[in-house]
Amino acid sequence: MKTSAFFALLATSLWSVSAAPSAADLEKRKAGLRLIKTAPKDAGRWVTEEEKITIYHSKDIGFVDITDIKDSDVLRILSTPDGEDTFSAQAVTYPTAVSRQSQVNALLPLVSTTQPQSWLTSLTNFYNRHYKSTYGTQAGDWLFNTVKSVASVNSAITVTKFTHSGWNQPSIIAKIPGNSTNLVIVSAHYDSTGGSSSAKSPGADDNGSGVVVILEALRVLANNKFKGKDTLEFHFYAAEEGGLLGSAAVFANYKSTGKTVLAVVNQDMAGYSPSGKISIYTDYVDSSLTAYTRVVATAYTGATTSDKCGYGCSDHASARSNGFPAAYVCDEPIKTSTPYIHTANDALSTIQWPTILRHAKFTVAFLVEASYL
Numbered sequence: 001m002k003t004s005a006f007f008a009l010l011a012t013s014l015w016s017v018s019a020a021p022s023a024a025d026l027e028k029r030k031a032g033l034r035l036i037k038t039a040p041k042d043a044g045r046w047v048t049e050e051e052k053i054t055i056y057h058s059k060d061i062g063f064v065d066i067t068d069i070k071d072s073d074v075l076r077i078l079s080t081p082d083g084e085d086t087f088s089a090q091a092v093t094y095p096t097a098v099s100r101q102s103q104v105n106a107l108l109p110l111v112s113t114t115q116p117q118s119w120l121t122s123l124t125n126f127y128n129r130h131y132k133s134t135y136g137t138q139a140g141d142w143l144f145n146t147v148k149s150v151a152s153v154n155s156a157i158t159v160t161k162f163t164h165s166g167w168n169q170p171s172i173i174a175k176i177p178g179n180s181t182n183l184v185i186v187s188a189h190y191d192s193t194g195g196s197s198s199a200k201s202p203g204a205d206d207n208g209s210g211v212v213v214i215l216e217a218l219r220v221l222a223n224n225k226f227k228g229k230d231t232l233e234f235h236f237y238a239a240e241e242g243g244l245l246g247s248a249a250v251f252a253n254y255k256s257t258g259k260t261v262l263a264v265v266n267q268d269m270a271g272y273s274p275s276g277k278i279s280i281y282t283d284y285v286d287s288s289l290t291a292y293t294r295v296v297a298t299a300y301t302g303a304t305t306s307d308k309c310g311y312g313c314s315d316h317a318s319a320r321s322n323g324f325p326a327a328y329v330c331d332e333p334i335k336t337s338t339p340y341i342h343t344a345n346d347a348l349s350t351i352q353w354p355t356i357l358r359h360a361k362f363t364v365a366f367l368v369e370a371s372y373l
């Protein structure tokens, strides 16, 4: 159920970033610097690619790279404090209860960690998956071929590379067509970061875990020739660690081509949870979709926790800033989350497989339920 009241931006006296670059800005661009924002009211500062890692990632400061964002609506949303939203995403009415239990319950026993263990081993064996390194590009080729092979059991499924300008690592999109072209999207980024662009960074939990979770959901739905009312997409983003660059390009494209998106559920870390509960984050997201996501997660995986992760936390911010309803699902509240993030110790051995299983089951359940929105 949805109405397509696209992008109802209300005029207000918002502080905003100028979309027109000055001559001095063009010089900085030419020198290879990037303009990043760390908060709604941060006008942005020019940094090197290396400084993104050494100054911001190392202190867990979220940021959005806005160097190439030209859309003034997007810049306005990125400059609006959380909770002071003066825009609404594509308006969708979400159910308050689950309704596809028999279909979901038939699929959940097919979800397993066998393939995720093998995929995450391959992903973490790349020395790093930095979006500008050759390892990062090789990881993209491996992931593209793996997604294609998982999808190949159902010829209705398409798998495409979304190529980016400025770096070689592609984003990858798998699509299970439904009766309608309206989209329900689950996403994760597959790039990783360590202490520098050339440092070792296996990125097991951050954020290889999200990748294998949505890939396992694709495997189960593909094997069962699942077809819903809405079209399902699985997005594997490049360059999240560069400041949400891959997802920004994908959603800018979806906005400019007028796609109808009913839901985007992003998962970044999905493999380390001492609490044993899915955590649904509540800042810089669509509150209605977040409530619905919690309904589905609770129905199929039990009690959930909540937290906030701040500005530029992960790729759901790109969906939201382009006017699409977005939610963020994580493995744990920040305080008790993996201590190994963004280091060489974010290794396969720290992954808790029951957590991966829980998130993969949630993803299957969400996709089946939401495919009838």
Ligand SMILES: *[C@@H]1O[C@H](CO)[C@@H](O)[C@H](O)[C@H]1NC(C)=O
Binding pocket: 179, 227, 228, 229
């Ligand atoms: C899709 O359309 C076909 C043909 O009209 C119909 O049989 C099927 O039930 C529809 N599926 C869903 C999930 O709406």
Ligand SMILES: CC(=O)N[C@H]1CO[C@H](CO)[C@@H](O)[C@@H]1O
Binding pocket: 057, 062, 193, 206, 207, 240, 241, 268, 269, 309, 312, 313, 314, 330, 342
């Ligand atoms: C920006 C980044 O490094 N990626 C994210 C991976 O997941 C964690 C937890 O969800 C985020 O905090 C990171 O920002």
Ligand SMILES: [Zn+2]
Binding pocket: 193, 206, 207, 241
């Ligand atoms: Zn990360």
